[in-house]
Amino acid sequence: MNIVHIDELEEIELGDGFVWRPVRRHFDILAFGTNAYTPGATGRVVEEHTERRFEHQEMYLVLRGRVLFTVDGDEHELGTGQLVFVRDPSIRRGAVALTDDAAVLAVGGKPGAAHEVSAWEYEFVAFPHLRAGRYDEAERLLYEALDAKPGNGSVLYNLACVEALAGKHDAAIDHLSAAVDAEPQLAELAQTDEDFVSIRDDPRFPAAP
Amino acid sequence: MSEGYTILSLDEVEHVPHRGSNLIPVRHTLGFEPAGVNAWIADTGGQLIPPHEEDSGNEELYAVVRGRATFAVGEESADAPAGSLVYVPPEVHRTATAEEDGTIVFAVGGTVGKPFNAGGWDSFAVADAYRQSGRLDEGRAIMEQLIAAKPGYWAVHYNAGCYEALGGDKDAAFVHLRHARELDSEGHAAPYFLEDVDLDPLRDDPRFQEFLA
Numbered sequence: 040m041n042i043v044h045i046d047e048l049e050e051i052e053l054g055d056g057f058v059w060r061p062v063r064r065h066f067d068i069l070a071f072g073t074n075a076y077t078p079g080a081t082g083r084v085v086e087e088h089t090e091r092r093f094e095h096q097e098m099y100l101v102l103r104g105r106v107l108f109t110v111d112g113d114e115h116e117l118g119t120g121q122l123v124f125v126r127d128p129s130i131r132r133g134a135v136a137l138t139d140d141a142a143v144l145a146v147g148g149k150p151g152a153a154h155e156v157s158a159w160e161y162e163f164v165a166f167p168h169l170r171a172g173r174y175d176e177a178e179r180l181l182y183e184a185l186d187a188k189p190g191n192g193s194v195l196y197n198l199a200c201v202e203a204l205a206g207k208h209d210a211a212i213d214h215l216s217a218a219v220d221a222e223p224q225l226a227e228l229a230q231t232d233e234d235f236v237s238i239r240d241d242p243r244f245p246a247a248p
Numbered sequence: 249m250s251e252g253y254t255i256l257s258l259d260e261v262e263h264v265p266h267r268g269s270n271l272i273p274v275r276h277t278l279g280f281e282p283a284g285v286n287a288w289i290a291d292t293g294g295q296l297i298p299p300h301e302e303d304s305g306n307e308e309l310y311a312v313v314r315g316r317a318t319f320a321v322g323e324e325s326a327d328a329p330a331g332s333l334v335y336v337p338p339e340v341h342r343t344a345t346a347e348e349d350g351t352i353v354f355a356v357g358g359t360v361g362k363p364f365n366a367g368g369w370d371s372f373a374v375a376d377a378y379r380q381s382g383r384l385d386e387g388r389a390i391m392e393q394l395i396a397a398k399p400g401y402w403a404v405h406y407n408a409g410c411y412e413a414l415g416g417d418k419d420a421a422f423v424h425l426r427h428a429r430e431l432d433s434e435g436h437a438a439p440y441f442l443e444d445v446d447l448d449p450l451r452d453d454p455r456f457q458e459f460l461a
Contacts, residue, residue, distance in 0.1 A: 040324040041335040048333075062309070066335035070307040070358030071283035075333075096282050100354060102313060103331055110253050119330075120258040120313050120352060124278045127252030142331065144311055146356050148282025151363050 041066055045075055045102060045142050051167055056081025059163055062144070063156070071154050073146045075102065078136035084143045087133035090125070093157070097147035098124045099134065104141030108134040158184060158191045165197065174205035192222030200234035211235075212243045219245040254278055258287050258313065258352055264377035266370075267298035272352070276371045276390075283364050284357040287313070290346035296353050299343035302336070308357040310334040310344065315351025319344045367403035368394045372411065379415050387411065402432035410446035422455050429459065 048060040060075035062068075072095070076084040084106055085099055099108070100122040108115045108123050110132045115123065125132050134143065148154050161184030168177035181198040188194050195218035202211035215235070219226045226245045229235055238244055261277055263270040272287035274280070288296040296317055302308060310319070312332045319326050319334050321342045328334060328344070336342045344353055358364050371390055378387035391411050394404040409424035425447075428437055441447065441459040450456045 040319065040321045040326045041337075042319065042326050042328060043333055044329070045331045045333060062333060066309065066333075068307055068309060068335065069360045070305070071309075071356060071364070073309060073356055096280060098278075098280060098285060100311070100313070102311060115255050117255070122256050122258070122274075123253060124256065124280060125253040126279070130252045132253070144354070146280075146283055146285060148358075148364070150281035153361050153363050154282070154358060 045077070048075065050077070051163055052079045053086075053163060053166070055083055055086060057083040057086065060142075061160065061164070064160055064164070069154065069156070071146065072148050072157065073144065074160075076143045076145065078139065078141055082135045083133070084136050084141055085132065085134035085145070087131060089131050090128035090147070094128045094149050095147045096124070096126050096128065096150055097132075097145060098122055099132075100144045100146075102142040102144050104136060104138035106134050106141050106143060107137050108132065156187060158188045158193050161187065161194065162197050165201070169197075169201055169204070174201050177201045178205065190217075190221055192218045192225055195221060196225050196229070200232065203235050203238050206237070208238050208241065211238050212241055216243065216245055223248055258289075258354075261287075263289060264374050265380075266373040266377075267300075269295045269298045271370065271373050273370045273374050274354075275366065276374055281364065281366075282358075284366065284370075285355070286370055287352055287354045288344075289350065289352045291349040291351075292346055294346045296344040296346050296351060297342060297355070299341065301341050302338050302357070303359075304338050305359045305361065306338045306357060307360060308336045308342075308355060310336070311354045311356075313352040313354050315346060315348035317344045317346055317351055317353055365401070367401075368407050372407040375411055376414060379411065384415065387415075400431060402428045402437060405431060406437055406440065410444065413447055413449045416449065418450060418453055418455075421450060422453075425450075425459060 051059045053059055056079045058077045058079040062073050062075050078084055101117045101119055103119055105118050111130045165177040165180040178201045184194045195214045199211045199215035226248045230247050258272050261272045263272055270289050274285045274287055290296045312328045312330050314330055317328045319328050321336050322340050371394055375387035375390040391408040398404050405424045405428035409421045412421035
């Protein structure tokens with residue numbers, strides 16, 4: 040049987056100090072988006088964000104413990120079995136754990152559209168390897184992402200980051216150029232991204248927009 | 249609180265009986281659109297998830313929110329304390345039973361490669377619970393809302409037909425079922441016409457024969 044306890048799921052600590060529990064990826068669910076979050080160094084369990092870009096509706100269910108949600112500027116303290124449904128993608132939302140055992144299950148997607156696995160899932164898996172200097176593994180995971188999301192600007196950009204750090208300068212330039220072709224605004228980000236220090240003087244480096 | 253979001257406690261939603269279980273109709277209550285989301289509650293020994301299989305392509309995830317459950321999936325059985333997540337692929341038989349009072353299981357479902365399209369079985373369950381408790385107008389209002397929201401979707405007319413069949417208004421039931429059949433160009437309803445017990449009150453009526461052709 041495909042069963043796992045939330046505490047047995049892989050723990051991927053993200054940059055702003057919360058722990059992503061990759062539920063969808065663990066089961067290879069393709070029909071809908073779902074993930075869980077537990078507190079890490081900062082106690083955060085839902086990052087501060089909107090869903091404007093992807094136009095997702097999202098639901099956050101407190102599976103355990105107590106959590107303080109901030110939604111559209113309002114604070115709500117919720118316990119086990121309580122949930123927040125954010126139907127308006129433009130609303131800013133986030134949450135921090137009030138107890139160490141807190142866990143939140145998120146379900147989301149774009150109404151009226153078949154679910155597509157988001158590029159960030161692959162990137163989140165790769166980031167800990169990137170931060171730890173395991174460039175080969177980060178690169179492998181991002182190539183896996185590129186197979187699933189061909190031409191995705193964000194994936195190409197992060198692949199370029201890894202390759203630049205790994206000393207694969209030509210590959211980094213190629214992927215960064217492709218990323219900028221897909222999403223021109225990434226050229227601006229690249230100008231100050233420390234990952235590109237080793238290739239920024241290359242004449243092929245994309246110019247600022 | 250703005251209209252752009254809703255806070256909900258599973259304990260505050262009115263439960264309705266459905267196929268031997270107690271449904272907490274989350275999707276019906278909230279209008280969540282990306283996936284099917286509902287919850288089930290039972291005391292010790294009670295059935296949480298009605299025994300069933302999902303159609304081809306339908307994936308489901310179950311999360312034990314409170315208490316403890318025993319899941320039976322295919323030929324396997326497993327203990328699932330709070331915090332457990334159970335994934336069941338399509339066409340696999342599944343059910344779950346509560347091992348503690350007040351056990352709640354949250355369920356998420358959808359179809360691979362297709363937008364989620366709520367057929368409204370959960371809304372139908374709420375409407376039918378209202379019908380059985382004598383709240384006929386409230387139940388019918390739910391069915392009318394479903395039709396108004398998706399007038400071209402065969403399943404909402406089909407479910408409205410079931411509602412009227414169970415309520416004893418055969419004429420109204422046949423009107424809805426004819427609409428359902430007209431809209432069901434791919435024949436999805438055919439097996440339901442053959443087997444759905446909700447339509448049993450109509451099966452002796454000569455008009456039902458047209459749905460079996």
